Amino acid sequence: MIQFFQLVVSGIAMGCVLGLIALGFTLIYKATETVNFAQGDVMMLGGFVALTTIVLFGWPFWLGVIAALLAMAVFGATLDRVVLRRVLGQPQFAMVMLTVGIGFMLRGLVSMVPQWGTETYTIKAPYSGEVLRLGGIAASAEHMMVIVMTLVLCSVLYVFFRYTRVGVAMQATSQNQLAAYYMGIPVARVNSIVWAISAAVAGFAAVLLAPITFVHTNMGFIGLKAFPAAVIGGFGSVPGAIVGGLVIGVVESLAGFYLPEGFKDIAPYIVVLVVLMVRPQGLFGERLRKKV
């Protein structure tokens, strides 16, 4: 039984990371209807930026993290301003392929940067290596930190969307761009801010993930597991993204232990196929028919 809870805790921790990446997809999707296939690679970039500030520059951990998140926010806004704003309104598949192309470029460019390259790195967090015991369940501090920080971030985002002017403007934009525009909301700028937030959230996920796994150019492939998470939650539902992440994380963790070898890697995809067959719009998605 303790084994089981142990697995659930590590699954939840992994699920939180997936949920954060899925949150990045969801925010962008809600705002601009772009499905950002480069989100995993943006996360990878965040990991390398954090590596630069914390390890290469030798800054204190939290200062390095904040600097990295700011850098990622600037990167996200720039990406929107320079590339994505030009193609708004093209078919969704074109946007998918565009972001896939951006992902390829990011992966290639990161591997070219001196000091980054194709090696694997670790970032040591101040809390690394400690183990917390809760009634027989041992949880590593890294895992607990992921869970706690995800909760903190989600509450911050909740407050932001609920109570700040910019947050409410974002909600308005995602509901109806034209109406938001008429109300005097600068829609284009709001979208840039959404991209910035999304990139920063991805960077945050990378920082949380870095002490558990490694920082390397292929870490962005975890984004391919965050997709199922976002879809299970219903693309475009913010709480759904986190729930979807948790479902995927826990299922994967349990499948890795209780099911034969090989199921761990495909468990997220089996879950997403089952969910899509039962509820094609995801758990929290809305089902609407198009009227012509």
Next chain:
Amino acid sequence: MRFIFRTSYDQDIRLIQHGGQAFWYGLLVVALVAAPALVSEYYLSQFTFVCIYALIGVGLMLLTGYTGQVSLGHAAFLAVGAYTEAALQAQGVPFGVSIIAAGVLAGLAGIVIGLPALRLTGIYLVIATIAFGFIVQEVVTRWESVTRGNSGLALKSISVAGFTFDEEWKLYYLALFILALVIVGILNLLRAPTGRAFVAIRDSEVSAQSMGINLARYKTVAFALSAAITGVAGALYAHKLVFISPEQFNILLSIELAMMIFIGGVGSLHGAVYGAIFIIALPQVISVTKDYLPAGVGHLTGLEPVVFGLIMVLIILFEPMGIYGRWLKVRHYLQTFPLYKKDSFRRQKTFMKSDRLR
């Protein structure tokens, strides 16, 4: 400038529209048939790869370019075709039977993924195909009695009635023949009611449905046909590579295949072929130009994905019709020589086509 006067309705659906087309396609066929005598063995081998990738491209184009269903899991169908061919050849099944079996099995796999796809649109469909791709790859890895898992499978040369395809030019002719056959078949399909239904579904599902098109049926047919063509290509691919293992058929291959048809020009069979040429030629061009680049840049491993991604981004930004679209413009420029107007091809301002329904 050529003016075509339409005097009968049949003219619109003729495969060859006018004499110019007959001339140029004839010349192309002659050049392709003569290729083994003209180019070195290495380039001939690349031509074979182009044929195989073009075959996959045609399959994917039928689904994505003509029916509007995006798939990021086509490597799975390629794997089904390749492994069917390998397994049947090991059993001593003749090539003529095994390649058809490869197509049929892949087609059945296409129906399996097509069934949930009937209810899914847009991004949900993309995820479903990605999931399917991962699951097939894992099954291929774990089903060791047939696929020998990660240690991979080696294939013998194709042999039909005592004739062995053991040299490069023989395999080239085989791939070219199958490609030509499939392209002509698809061209015929596209001017038949089924093909028209595909295009109608792509342009608007709602209108297609209200015109009496059975969405479920035609989407399933599109998935099955696309997968079957890809499966046949997979059988050839396995023979071309001689050695296959599961990690060759990963998500990156699926993504590359999708990029291939987008770069070539989505919505035209030309695009599939151009994309195949592009995807085979790109590594060659990069390796040639590497020598001329400054030493620091040329030897970086990330160069190829960067160039690939950059071209993808530029194509979407500036030429959504891909290489084929650019070619149309060049041709129009030449045909109308001093009279070309930039606005001839101006894209209409596209407004946000919202998937949201409020």
